[in-house]
Amino acid sequence: xxxxxxxxxxxxxxxxxxxxxxxxxxxxxxxxxxxxxxxxxxxxxxxxxxxxxxxxxxxxxxxxxxxxxxxxxxxxxxxxxxxxxxxxxxxxxxxxxxxxxxxxxxxxxxxxxxxxxxxxxxxxxxxxxxxxxxxxxxxxxxxxxxxxxxxxxxxxxxxxxxxxxxxxxxxxxxxxxxxxxxxxxxxxxxxxxxxxxxxxxxxxxxxxxxxxxxxxxxxxxxxxxxxxxxxxxxxxxxxxxxxxxxxxxx
Amino acid sequence: xxxxxxxxxxxxxxxxxxxxxxxxxxxxxxxxxxxxxxxxxxxxxxxxxxxxxxxxxxxxxxxxxxxxxxxxxxxxxxxxxxxxxxxxxxxxxxxxxxxxxxxxxxxxxxxxxxxxxxxxxxxxxxxxxxxxxxxxxxxxxxxxxxxxxxxxxxxxxxxxxxxxxxxxxxxxxxxxxxxxxxxxxxxxxxxxxxxxxxxxxxxxxxxxxxxxxxxxxxxxxxxxxxxxxxxxxxxxxxxxxxxxxxxxxxxxxxxxxxxxxxxxxx
Numbered sequence: 001x002x003x004x005x006x007x008x009x010x011x012x013x014x015x016x017x018x019x020x021x022x023x024x025x026x027x028x029x030x031x032x033x034x035x036x037x038x039x040x041x042x043x044x045x046x047x048x049x050x051x052x053x054x055x056x057x058x059x060x061x062x063x064x065x066x067x068x069x070x071x072x073x074x075x076x077x078x079x080x081x082x083x084x085x086x087x088x089x090x091x092x093x094x095x096x097x098x099x100x101x102x103x104x105x106x107x108x109x110x111x112x113x114x115x116x117x118x119x120x121x122x123x124x125x126x127x128x129x130x131x132x133x134x135x136x137x138x139x140x141x142x143x144x145x146x147x148x149x150x151x152x153x154x155x156x157x158x159x160x161x162x163x164x165x166x167x168x169x170x171x172x173x174x175x176x177x178x179x180x181x182x183x184x185x186x187x188x189x190x191x192x193x194x195x196x197x198x199x200x201x202x203x204x205x206x207x208x209x210x211x212x213x214x215x216x217x218x219x220x221x222x223x224x225x226x227x228x229x230x231x232x233x234x235x236x237x238x239x240x241x242x243x244x245x246x247x248x249x250x
Numbered sequence: 251x252x253x254x255x256x257x258x259x260x261x262x263x264x265x266x267x268x269x270x271x272x273x274x275x276x277x278x279x280x281x282x283x284x285x286x287x288x289x290x291x292x293x294x295x296x297x298x299x300x301x302x303x304x305x306x307x308x309x310x311x312x313x314x315x316x317x318x319x320x321x322x323x324x325x326x327x328x329x330x331x332x333x334x335x336x337x338x339x340x341x342x343x344x345x346x347x348x349x350x351x352x353x354x355x356x357x358x359x360x361x362x363x364x365x366x367x368x369x370x371x372x373x374x375x376x377x378x379x380x381x382x383x384x385x386x387x388x389x390x391x392x393x394x395x396x397x398x399x400x401x402x403x404x405x406x407x408x409x410x411x412x413x414x415x416x417x418x419x420x421x422x423x424x425x426x427x428x429x430x431x432x433x434x435x436x437x438x439x440x441x442x443x444x445x446x447x448x449x450x451x452x453x454x455x456x457x458x459x460x461x462x463x464x465x466x467x468x469x470x471x472x473x474x475x476x477x478x479x480x481x482x483x484x485x486x487x488x489x490x491x492x493x494x495x496x497x498x499x500x501x502x503x504x505x506x507x508x509x510x511x512x513x514x515x516x
Contacts, residue, residue, distance in 0.1 A: 014504075014505070044508075045505075048505070048508045051343040052342075052343065052502070053338075053339065053342050053343055053502060053507045053508050054502060054505050054507070054508055055499075055502050055503045072345075072347075073345040073346075073347055074345070076343065076344060076345045077345040079343075081343055083339070085339070086339040086340055086343075087336075088337075088340060089331075089335035089337050089340075090335060091266060091269075091270075091331075091335055092262070092265055092266070093265075096262075096265045099261070100258045100261060100262045100265075101258075101340070101344065103254050103255065103257060103258035103261065104254075104255050104258045104344045104345065104346050105344060105345065106252070106254060106255070106345075146340075
């Protein structure tokens with residue numbers, strides 16, 4: 001499976017505090033990888049470094065072989081992201097926001113692409129509505145539409161379904177699953193919903209205190225560690241990371 | 251440089267202005283108020299003076315100074331739109347480069363400051379009889395020097411806000427007022443004490459306003475002085491860009507971009 005993202009020995013320090021400690025992983029084409037861990041584990045720090053808004057202390061990030069440190073624009077041209085903490089400007093309409101980001105990403109046939117995304121994410125009736133008046137669920141759908149504008153080869157999703165009702169969350173998971181299966185790239189996904197992770201992700205990586213503790217199939221990992229399910233494994237990683245053998249991270 | 255990305259920043263600003271009266275009015279209301287106020291002051295001064303025409307000296311100076319302020323604030327306001335809408339994460343995670351982003355802010359400023367300039371020219375000419383033929387072709391280099399320095403100061407100001415956080419925008423608004431005493435908008439530089447004149451010579455607008463007064467009093471503007479003023483302004487643009495890039499890199503290194511609303515990381 002060709003890699004769309006390779007993270008090599010990535011480390012971030014703030015003074016004496018280590019936020020991310022020499023993690024190495026990759027994301028393959030048509031693959032959804034879950035980046036899991038308790039609050040403060042280093043997930044968002046890792047995503048910020050991949051997106052080029054946080055400089056690593058050491059290590060490398062390669063998007064389709066391009067080094068983000070030296071080829072930032074080209075690497076980010078084929079990347080996109082959506083996060084609940086990064087809503088699009090509320091003083092612009094849905095269409096205006098998509099048009100502006102479409103221009104920035106150099107999307108071809110932008111008008112048609114926007115119309116297709118409005119339909120795909122059920123946003124047609126909000127086309128000329130300012131984003132600030134959308135509900136949190138509608139804003140999340142818009143963020144995802146923006147994240148898919150440029151047919152990204154690497155899609156980064158930081159808790160994309162956090163503010164959605166179960167029915168909408170299921171629809172969104174289906175959209176992302178389809179994107180990964182039929183689209184040109186892979187997905188790196190963070191979530192605290194272990195049911196969702198088990199359903200969607202092909203592979204998961206557990207982080208704790210900035211270190212990679214586990215990596216593997218979300219359906220097989222709990223059994224391998226004597227846990228009933230992924231949620232129980234997550235709680236163990238969060239509360240007693242030392243009881244997990246770090247050497248098992250492959 | 252990708253012009254399409256730069257145009258996206260300009261388009262964003264156009265969308266914001268088009269849909270908001272509170273953004274449209276400041277483009278020309280304050281400059282119009284200034285022109286009216288100074289128009290009447292100069293009219294009054296003409297009635298008590300003995301033949302000296304204050305209109306080109308004062309009203310012309312106000313117009314040029316307001317143009318400079320509009321240029322600077324055109325850059326800063328376009329940047330503040332991203333600060334106010336907490337858009338840094340979305341903007342800086344795209345392929346947009348820093349030069350494309352800053353160019354977009356500058357192009358936005360050219361558009362917005364041109365609106366103010368046209369309104370000022372129309373009002374000053376029709377209501378108070380200010381004729382720009384008085385300045386002749388020198389009006390072009392005057393406007394150019396002020397434009398360049400406005401851009402330089404605008405970029406410096408947004409770098410400062412990027413470094414110090416959203417609340418520091420309040421440092422930006424008084425900047426023109428702080429430098430105005432040094433550049434001799436209304437009086438010759440020789441009026442100033444020598445220590446102030448030292449700073450005046452480092453500020454490009456000083457050469458514009460000295461040149462303007464020279465023309466009004468029937469003299470010839472020193473092309474060398476004006477060229478020096480323009481060169482200084484161009485140098486300041488380069489320094490301001492370097493400062494912005496340095497500040498941006500610092501923000502990326504420390505994580506400030508990702509947590510901008512926190513203002514500091516301590």
